[in-house]
Amino acid sequence: MVKRQILKFQLLDKKAKLPLYDHPDDAAFGIFSIEKKILKPGEFYAVATGIASEIPVDNFVSIRDRSSMAVKGLHALGGVIDAGYRGEWKVIMINLGKEKYKISVGDKIAQGILHESAQADIKYVKKISETKRGKNGFGSTGK
Numbered sequence: 001m002v003k004r005q006i007l008k009f010q011l012l013d014k015k016a017k018l019p020l021y022d023h024p025d026d027a028a029f030g031i032f033s034i035e036k037k038i039l040k041p042g043e044f045y046a047v048a049t050g051i052a053s054e055i056p057v058d059n060f061v062s063i064r065d066r067s068s069m070a071v072k073g074l075h076a077l078g079g080v081i082d083a084g085y086r087g088e089w090k091v092i093m094i095n096l097g098k099e100k101y102k103i104s105v106g107d108k109i110a111q112g113i114l115h116e117s118a119q120a121d122i123k124y125v126k127k128i129s130e131t132k133r134g135k136n137g138f139g140s141t142g143k
Contacts, residue, residue, distance in 0.1 A: 010054075017032040059115060
């Protein structure tokens with residue numbers, strides 16, 4: 001059984017909502033807006049959430065799209081919240097759709113996933129090892 005972590009949140013604004021899992025078996029929790037914004041096609045904006053967190057050491061939160069919004073062209077960008085960060089969470093949204101998209105106070109705008117993390121020892125080498133795949137990428141495995 002996976003050990004459950006405790007993810008602490010502070011509400012920084014009276015409009016802020018505590019993130020929540022909609023279902024007991026969900027991998028991600030919902031993140032909500034505290035502001036109104038109309039995103040025009042091609043526009044991006046950092047939407048305020050009114051929350052700050054205390055993420056357990058050796059963990060981070062990854063911010064992800066909501067599929068119901070992504071299908072309309074609205075996507076969340078730039079999504080890692082580190083354990084040491086104590087500021088307000090903002091979700092960078094971009095509208096890649098053809099229509100304006102209205103965000104209202106209290107809307108679920110993204111979802112977060114708590115992940116374990118480990119730092120690597122970064123080392124310079126003159127040459128890296130060879131593999132069968134090598135440098136093949138971007139469609140090299142076919143359709």
